[in-house]
Amino acid sequence: MVVSLFQSVLGLLAGISLIILLTARYKLHAFFxxxxxxxxxxxxxxxxFTEILGTIKTGFGQIIGSLGLLIILGTTLGLILEHTGSTxxxxxxxxxxxxxxxSALAVNxxxxxxGMPIFxxxxxxVLSGLNKAMARRSGISLMVMASSLATGLYAVHCMMPPHPGITAATGTIHTDIGKVMLYGLLIAIPAAFCGYLWSARAGKRISAPVIQEEVITAPAxxxxxxxxxMLPVAIPVLLIALRSFFTLDKAADTWLIKILNIAGIPEVAITAGIALALLAGNRQGSAALRKILPEGAEKAAGILVIIGGGSAFGAILTKADIGHHIAQNPAITGxxxxxxxxxxxxxxxxxGSSTVAIITAASIVQPLLLSxxxxTENGRILCTLAMGAGSxxxxxxxxxxxxxxxRFSGLEVKDMLRVYTVSTIFMGIxxxxxxxxxxxxINT
Structure with missing residues (x-):
């Protein structure tokens, strides 16, 4: 059946409004x-209704099948680095x-x-205790320190796979995850630094008390x-970037190229990172490490259902052929x-959620790519990165x-809005x- 322009726009706006209402006002889980x-x-x-249900199931299954393993492995790597003290x-x-x-630049x-492997x-x-200790020793306002640390973490979270939002967008837009990772890492550098600059400028005028508490760390x-x-973080990024940069699937047929072509697959590269992280943490004992793996799977499950829900919503939106209607409007396509x-x-x-925002946006934008x-290959990469910036x-x-x-820095909301919130505006721009x-x- 043909869906009219009015129905398309109404369905889109109603769906987005319902997501905002349920998640922001009623605090309902994003999946539902x-x-x-x-x-x-x-x-x-x-x-x-049978078609609605079938489309939802198809959309949910496709994205889980393409990204599920990557999300689980990435989450597990982050947890291992936390528990072993690598961070x-x-x-x-x-x-x-x-x-x-x-110190403020250091924490940024x-x-x-x-932030590369950890949400x-x-x-x-994990770093809040260290952040407070550094604020005490340096005499720098905790507002500056907290916002500098937060923006450094946030920049990578929004721009770099395997973080869930932009990873899901690469699946929806069907783009090269390795190139998105490489460019995302580069883009996150000026974004993070911009967050630090604003935090240092605006936060130094705010008197933010440091909570006096002992910072507990594991014995040396x-x-x-x-x-x-460092290796569990650096090796996966390097392998994925090499495979993507040299376009190894089209390169010369040598034994080194074959090895790198396999090792640079994101799931394989992150598995290598997990192995390195486990070796680094063998002093923690096998019993402690065995507990981390189930925890990683359980934490990833919560992320996967949100990604699956976003893909299901996107699959329904494709039925409206919104892209066809919007493509006829030169003001939008321009x-x-x-x-x-x-x-x-x-x-x-x-x-409020960067993950939900970019997943939903990808579903809306995907049918509009042509218009x-x-x-194109580069166009899809740039589109994904633009959504990461928007998130x-x-x-x-x-x-x-x-x-x-x-909560973890003991800061007032009004101070957070003046410093951290404003910094995210400059970061996105x-x-x-x-x-x-x-x-x-890349287009020249």
């Missing part, structure tokens, strides 16, 4: 909000090299490094060395990369990460500017 939005949109499109070792090493006088860099909220919780003999802590950026930013600001002039802004009181920062510059380079 996405599922209910998919059903509502399908009913507005006047699809038979603490990396943080201490960066601080030693940069110096306590530049620490956040960027630690931003988990990373902030139980912690891995710097190299042991926006190019700006459209996916704005859609994601609006969704993020409205409902936006982005239906940075604006983080405020409806974002769980906002409250993690405030900076990241989008970097995406635009990359588009000029």
């Amino acid at each position: 909000a996405l599922l209910m939005a998919a059903v509502l949109a399908g009913l507005i499109f006047q699809l038979p 603490t070792v990396l943080a201490g090493y960066v601080l030693q090299k940069i110096g306590s006088s530049r 860099i620490i956040g960027y490094i630690v 931003c909220d988990s990373g902030f919780i 003999r139980q912690l891995p060395t710097v190299w042991q802590a 926006m190019g990369l700006l459209l996916p950026f704005l859609i994601t930013a609006i969704l993020k600001t409205a409902q 936006l002039g982005l239906d 940075m802004l604006i983080s405020h009181t409806n974002d769980a990460y906002f409250w993690v920062i405030a 900076t990241a989008m500017a970097a995406v635009y510059l990359i588009s000029l380079l």
Whole structure:
């Protein structure tokens, strides 16, 4: 059946509004909000209920099949690095090299490094004790320190696979995850630094008390060395980047190329990182490490159902052929990369979750790629990166990460809004500017 333009727009707006209402107002789990939005949109499109259910199941199964293993392995790697103390070792090493006088910049860099394999909220919780200790020793406001750390973690979380939002977008948009990872890492550098600059400027005027508490760390003999802590993060990124950069599937047929072509598959590369992290943490004892693996699977399950729900909602939206209707509007199609950026930013600001925002935006943008002039290999990469940039802004009181920062740092909400929230605006704009510059380079 043909869905009219009015039905298409109504179904889209109703679905998005329901997601925002249920997640932001009633705190319903994002999976159920996405599922209910998919059903509502399908009913507005006047699809038979059996077709709605079948489309939801198909959309859910496709994305889980393509990304499920990657999400589980990435989550597990992050947990192992937490439990073995590798994050603490990396943080201490960066601080030693940069110096306590530049503690805010140090924690920003620490956040960027630690944030590669670990979700931003988990990373902030793990490093919050170290962050407070550094604030005490340096005399720098805790507001500056907390926001600098938070923005370093946040930049990588929004821009780099295997973090769930942008990873799901690569699956929906059907783009090269290795190139998205490589470009995302580069874009996250100026975005994180921009967050640090604003935090240092705005936060120094705010008197933020440091909670006096002892920072507990594992004995030095139980912690891995710097190299042991660094390799599980660096090796997967290097392998994936090499495979993507050299386009190894089209390269010369040599034994080295064959090995790198297999080792650079994201799931294989992250598995190598897990093996290295387990070797680094063997001093913790096999019993402790055995507990981490089930924990990784359980934590990943919660992420996977959200990604699956987003894909189900997207599958329903494709039934409306929204792309066909919007493609006939030159004002919209002329926006190019700006459209996916704005859609994601609006969704993020409205409902709070970067993951839900980019998953939903990818479902909306995917049928528009051709009309936006982005239906090429480079165009899909740039589109995914633009959505990652959009998912940075604006983080405020409806974002769980906002409250993690405030709770673990003992900061006032008004101060968080003035410093951290504003920094996410500058970060998103900076990241989008970097995406635009990359588009000029790779499209010339």
